[in-house]
Amino acid sequence: MREKKFSKKGMRLKKWTRRVQHQASHLFMLLSYKGYLWKEQERTQRINIASLPSEYHSPLDASDHEILAVPITQLIINVSSGKWKRTTILHAYGKCALRAHEKTNCLTEVMIAEAHTTASNADAQHDKGESDSRLQPLAGVPVSLKDTVCVKGFDSCIGYSAWTGKPATHDAALASLLLDAGAIPFVKTAVPITLLSFESSSAVFRRCTNPHSPHHSPGGSSGGEAALIALCGSRVGIGTDVAGSVRIPAHYSGVYTVKASAGRFLKTGCVTSMPGQEGIPAVYSPMARTLEDLESFWKGVFEMKPWNYDHSVLEMPWRMVDLKDVKVRFGVMWDDGVVPPSPPCRRALEEVVTSLRKAGYEVVDFDPPDPYEGLKIAAQLLLADGLRTATSPIRLFEPNDPGMSQALTWLRLPSILQSLYSLYVRYIRRDPIYAGLLECVRTKSVREHYALVAERERYRAKWFEKWRSEDLYFLLCVPNALPAVPNGGMKKGWKACGYTFLFNLLDYTAGVLPVTRVDSSRDALSPVELKRLKSRNAISREAYEMYDAQTMHGLPIGVQVVGKRLEEERVLEGMMIVEKTLRERGVVYELLQP
Known part of the structure; x- marks a missing residue:
């Protein structure tokens, strides 16, 4: 019974999220007539x-x-x-x-x-x-x-x-x-x-x-x-x-x-x-x-x-x-x-x-x-700036690609929450593959980026x-x-x-x-x-x-x-x-x- 209750709450949350996204998209269209319609x-x-x-x-x-x-x-x-x-x-x-x-x-x-x-x-x-x-x-x-x-x-x-x-x-x-x-x-x-x-x-x-x-x-x-x-x-x-x-x-x-x-x-x-x-x-x-x-x-x-x-x-x-x-x-x-x-x-x-x-x-x-x-190195290099450059032209309420929205949410989480969730995936969910990606895909400093380029060359x-x-x-x-x-x-x-x-x-x-x-x-x-x-x-x-x-x-x-x-x-x-x-x-x- 308890699982069903949580399941119903989850479904309601998903429906509410979709409704909010839908309304935000309509609001964007109204606010951005020149760039859209x-x-x-x-x-x-x-x-x-x-x-x-x-x-x-x-x-x-x-x-x-x-x-x-x-x-x-x-x-x-x-x-x-x-x-x-x-x-x-x-x-x-x-x-x-x-x-x-x-x-x-x-x-x-x-x-x-x-x-x-x-x-x-x-x-x-x-x-x-x-x-x-x-x-x-x-x-x-x-x-x-x-x-x-x-x-x-x-x-x-x-x-x-x-x-x-x-x-x-x-x-x-x-x-x-x-x-x-x-x-x-x-x-x-x-x-x-x-x-x-x-x-x-x-x-x-x-x-x-x-x-x-x-x-x-x-x-x-x-x-x-x-x-x-x-x-x-x-x-x-x-x-x-x-x-x-x-x-x-x-x-x-x-x-x-x-x-x-x-x-x-x-x-x-x-x-x-x-x-x-x-x-x-x-x-x-x-x-x-x-x-x-x-x-x-x-x-x-x-x-x-x-x-x-x-x-x-x-x-x-x-x-x-x-x-x-x-x-x-x-x-x-x-x-x-x-x-x-x-x-x-x-x-x-x-x-x-x-x-x-x-x-x-x-x-x-x-x-x-x-x-x-190779996937880990490539993902870190491509997302090294935390998607700031790619998303900076996006206007308020303008819908993004669903995959990139997920990536952006992860990249902008506080590092302590990123670390805790990565530990959860690795040790509770027992998923080292996904955990490994989560642990490494973070916004990088210039020094870290240099190190990644060197790692890329070693991998090549x-x-x-x-x-x-x-x-x-x-x-x-x-x-x-x-x-x-x-x-x-x-x-x-x-x-x-x-x-x-x-x-x-x-x-x-x-x-x-x-x-x-x-x-x-x-x-x-x-x-x-x-x-x-x-x-x-x-x-x-x-x-x-x-x-x-x-x-x-x-x-x-x-x-x-x-x-x-x-x-x-x-x-x-x-x-x-x-x-x-x-x-x-x-x-x-x-x-x-x-």
Whole structure:
């Protein structure tokens, strides 16, 4: 009886808390009309018929489908030869982008009208013979951009209402390069406020949803980009990654990406929620519908010599990689020591391992230097300032991401309460994994931060030696323990990020490709299995409270292919090997079609 009484009180407290949060959110909307409702109205106006040529609101026709079906290499050839107009290509992708937005709410800044003018002018110059598209490696390619990329005349508010109505006065280095390469930036895409979430929601733009299910997340922080590409609203786009922010959306939404190492891709002139945070450097990286598109885009960018646009880019031209006559050795990391992979994620990894072995590749189990140690170091570096920088632009009553709200509450507790609760988790709850994270994730002094950077370098050295001793070319693992989480799932799932965050800490190149989908019958967990997975630690328990093979049925599942630092070309080749061997066994991931 007493337990029931406490249970009822707990339920009443939760309902009261939700009611207060809901009312606070409404109060924020009233107090911040300019930064909230005004911004949404601006977006609607940019989409409506009066702002755009009527072609963008007409149904897709046969010529549109023909354009949407070709890889960007053929698209560029057709533009350069004069077979297709840039405006014709933009019509097709603009239509699809607006349809994708209607389904998922994936767009922030709609730049289609301005992109149409750019495309029309380029077409006119080409017709007059005043320009040679053959000299532009990305001629006519519509490119979508994460909201963080500055484009002159448009906001980059990244979900902060305080940053709305402040259009950029200049193009970021990346935007300048794309325009010079003949590409057409045409939309910007949704992110979570603070950029520190595997969801993509903010009060300014509301929630972006998964292209396969409106009840699940598309990933984050590049979730809008993944949703748009998955629905063929863009063939290639740009995201950023500091803990998995292009790889998790690729896994959740079913697209392709390669996370670059620091210094390989342009980033100067873009906005961020944590300027100056270099303990775990954020990196810009492309995302695409196919591996062929991904490689073509990388090559096109590097033909433009990006180091001439951005001082932070290493002068390292694109290198040709041929692994046909090389004995390629794959390692497999089955578990990060914190949250074991769910059935569909493990099944996808097993499919890849089986396919590679049947094709004659050597695949070995890899026992890495403690990934849990890496998670602790990475978490401390990323949250070293106690989230003060990332949350400082948030206005009074402005809702934050649920996961970051939890982290903020912990970081602002008095140290005595942090210590007492950590002791409780370690010795009463008997959960050393969760306790270890709680004990170390505190606001750091400059001296403590220096010590953490030194610890990071020691940890990187361990991995370097282990990788070399195993003579690996690539490492395979899941991108995350779960498929796409339910909307609001970061309240429980934000700590389960070890499979991606680890490679940000190491600064390794890492790609994700879609392999299969959740199957409600094959991937169901028995009560006994579910209990076992939840019993590992509090992080695993909260993650598996969200797992439901029935509601997740049909969601994409990816596999992560990891290489060493600055091995973008090699990782792309490794992903091609994986996809080729899967196809040879009849395992083909079917993309969503327009």
